[in-house]
Amino acid sequence: MKSVSFDLDGVLMQNPFGSYVGPRVVDHIHRSSRLAAVPAEQAHAQIRAAIRDAWRQRMRSASFVSAYDWDDIYAGVSRAFGGTPPGDIAGIVLEGCTPEHILLLPGAREGLEALRAAGYTLYALTNGYRKYQVPVLDALGILPLFEDVLTPEVLGYAKPDPNAFRAVPGLIAHVGDTLEHDVLGANLAGVASVWLTPDLPGDRPVTRTDFARAPLDAYLEAARARALYVEFHPEATPERLTPTYAVRDAYQAAQVLLD
Template identity: 35%
Template structure:
């Protein structure tokens, strides 16, 4: 029997990783110590990440060790930091957390219904697995698809090729990565937006994407993701088919869509 996959983004969708609050600040402190002065190494690393993304070098864009090495080389200092070690050090609650309650119970129910579950993330496995393990997520997934394993990153549809069978839906929090990926792959695209205005939150998840207010909200979101405030229209490629405001809505959505 062919597998029926539901795939999930991780960061901003299921969990909070330690990079922004803990890993990057520690990198900055170590580099400042080596230089003997303050230096905004994190902004330089993010700029290099964004440069690689703009060139569609999706795998290299999330190789934070290589990015740090390139910056250290430019500063003529030795790279003494292993980012994986920092991630493991900081992958403890409350430095990392699930973004809402009930997520693990939802996965249990999805498994009972016969779904295969996959993570499809742009984070390298060595950076994601310690966080997932700390939060009890790791053993729920049949596949963990990462750029260095797949040879591709979101939004390239090639990243889904590792999932043999039918991918029913992809759930994520970004239009440029997750929704674009799903739409390009002809997979049901599900946006999770936990801060929906009350008037949209009152609508059924299947109705939200058809509401003009949702389209305007997505346009503003896309502007932020692109860092371009002058965009005037959201391409259909970036428009989700379904919008949920919590994971607790997902099972009912799959039922309503005839997918459950």
């Protein structure tokens, strides 16, 4: 069996956290006792900063699995402001699975279906918890294309830990949009890393050797400099942050792997 794994957010889909879940949670926490009299703009800024700080604290302590437990993070922030937990986040995600808040990205279905038709087994390998991701995949109609959805709380590992990738049977390649999670983890696990970056110069896929030449060397270096999570992963050397391939969308990723 040959398998390909895909990251989800920013690769195949847009989830509802940014436009629906986050605002719902922030509005709930704003009603906490310590914030009720604070103007909305100021209060919301404080809440978002507290959520970021709680997430970063878990990342700094290498608690990479718990860093994506949004039920626990949101509840802790709400209690810190004198409030109550905002409720079941998976339920709020499900409420947000509407066309206004979720989106299937260009090339996603076409790429998955092309690989399936060629006999590949597909896995979703994501740092989002299963209970947050499965409702979105189902609403977008692509859940049946996956053999399984592999997530940190199930595996006990979060990307870029190579053990997360080694948990995928027969894995030959992983497609993802973050250098410091997807590319680094796939490289550490010894499988092909396919970096999805929609503004990749040109309209053709790029190989690892192409990144040694201008202007692509500058493009990759700029992306490394923007990488948000490198500070938490000392193993993230420039070589390990260099992908095997770079593509613009999931369909182009499928074409590269089928070639």
